[in-house]
Amino acid sequence: MTKHHAPLLLLGLLLTGTLLLSCGSGGSSGPAGPIGPGELTVYYCRVIERESEIHVEWAADAATRGEIRYGRTSFTNLVNIPARLDTHDVVLSGLDFNTRYIYRVNIFDSLDRSAEFTGDFTTPVKSTPEPIISGLTVSSITETSARINWRTDEPATTILYYGVTTLSDSVTKDSFALQHEVILTDLIPSTSYRIRPEAVDSTNLRGFGRDSLFTTATRMTVSFPDTTIGIGDTVRLPIWITNAQDLAALRLGISFTSGTVEVVAVDEGPFYTNNGGFIIFSNIRNSEGFFVADLTWTIQYQGNQRIGTAADGSGIVAYARLRGVDSGPVEARFRADSTFGLDVFAQTRACSLRAGVIEVQP
Structure with a gap:
């Protein structure tokens, strides 16, 4: 038995955007330079709209984690970002169209330095009556399976068409959701698959996503x-x-x-x-x-x-x-x-x- 740094067994292992508002108390533009000696320097913190989604972005002079609280009149929603990175881009979910929200962003680095920004933003007016599909990703690809995720701008059903040469198979979930996920199984190794997500809202309007390709592992x-x-x-x-x-x-x-x-x-x-x-x-x-x-x-x-x-x-x-x-x-x-x-x-x-x-x- 060869030992390394930790006695760990396999089974242990198993098991272009429109600026809405810059962050800052009372709608200020945020810090333009260092806050002060020894304090956390935040280069920017802002809320923007991109492709009908609301993004909270910030960057600092050190890797940071953060918490975002938001709601219509009080902070009823919380997004916790535990990963410490130099820059962050977080998409807020569960928002209604053409609605004003208040928010608070708290930023922390590994030295327990922190910064806080507050403000408000208004979500855009819905551009089309049918569901808009965005954020399509394919992950966790193995020889026989893959995880497909996407978002819709309003609650809608989950529909995914897929196939090797044609979109001959489909997976449907009738429940309404904003975040959608389908796990495909029984796929063929080393094979390219075509996928297309679709969505139907409560008024029976159908939205169509773009066709995409992924290849299963060898x-x-x-x-x-x-x-x-x-x-x-x-x-x-x-x-x-x-x-x-x-x-x-x-x-x-x-x-x-x-x-x-x-x-x-x-x-x-x-x-x-x-x-x-x-x-x-x-x-x-x-x-x-x-x-x-x-x-x-x-x-x-x-x-x-x-x-x-x-x-x-x-x-x-x-x-x-x-x-x-x-x-x-x-x-x-x-x-x-x-x-x-x-x-x-x-x-x-x-x-x-x-x-x-x-x-x-x-």
């Missing part, structure tokens, strides 16, 4: 080659991985004929060590004829948001050190129920499994 393959071992000899069996993408963790489960070989250890491979490998742990049970190895990679962050890992591509992820004990076929194979990957959001990444022939010779 299925990873885990394999080991044909190998011959002499009795009493020890070999390093390379375990290969191909088509990895932002891999955060990998579990390898291999069974074999007990008594033919002895698994001495599971060692790190170059794909692991060269791509930010974090910890490797193995559980070897020679008497029962199997072993399990868990490998994890360091997750990269932008603020508090997970953005990926360095574990991309192909290579030897680990070596199983095998010692020949008795002549004959070893009948080694991957255990499908215990060989899989995880992405940075702990979503399972399925693997194609290819086992070579291992034989112990006299």
Whole structure:
């Protein structure tokens, strides 16, 4: 078992805008320069309308987090922004058209310096009678699934058409919402899909989103080659991985004929060590004829948001050190129920499994 900085197992890992108003008490334009020595310098804080949405934006001389409170006559809504970033752009939700709102923005940095801005804004008049769809995103893409999100400018139903060459399939949710989400499943790996969101409001007017494309991930393959071992000899069996993408963790489960070989250890491979490998742990049970190895990679962050890992591509992820004990076929194979990957959001990444022939010779 190889230890790194923290004893963490795989299963632990699992489980162009129109300016409405500048922020500032009483509608002032906000700070034009440093507030004072040793205090938090806020370069700007403003509320703007962009594509019929209300954005609160600010930037400071340090990474900050923030809280935004707003409402018609009192602060009935709260948006908490825990991620500390140099600049922020926050979209306010749950707003009615052509309505005045008051707001308060509180900004904090890691040194407990803070700033507060208050004011009011008026939302735009609805430009079209039908629902307007915006903010379409595709995330959490795996070999067989994807998460689709978008917004509407008024409460409306959730409709998503999708397909490979034509929009032949659809998902519909009849409840009215401003924030919409559809999780597509049973997709084909390495395949481009076309999607189009639509929405119907309470007066039966239909809004149409733009057609977009996304491609599902390529299925990873885990394999080991044909190998011959002499009795009493020890070999390093390379375990290969191909088509990895932002891999955060990998579990390898291999069974074999007990008594033919002895698994001495599971060692790190170059794909692991060269791509930010974090910890490797193995559980070897020679008497029962199997072993399990868990490998994890360091997750990269932008603020508090997970953005990926360095574990991309192909290579030897680990070596199983095998010692020949008795002549004959070893009948080694991957255990499908215990060989899989995880992405940075702990979503399972399925693997194609290819086992070579291992034989112990006299």
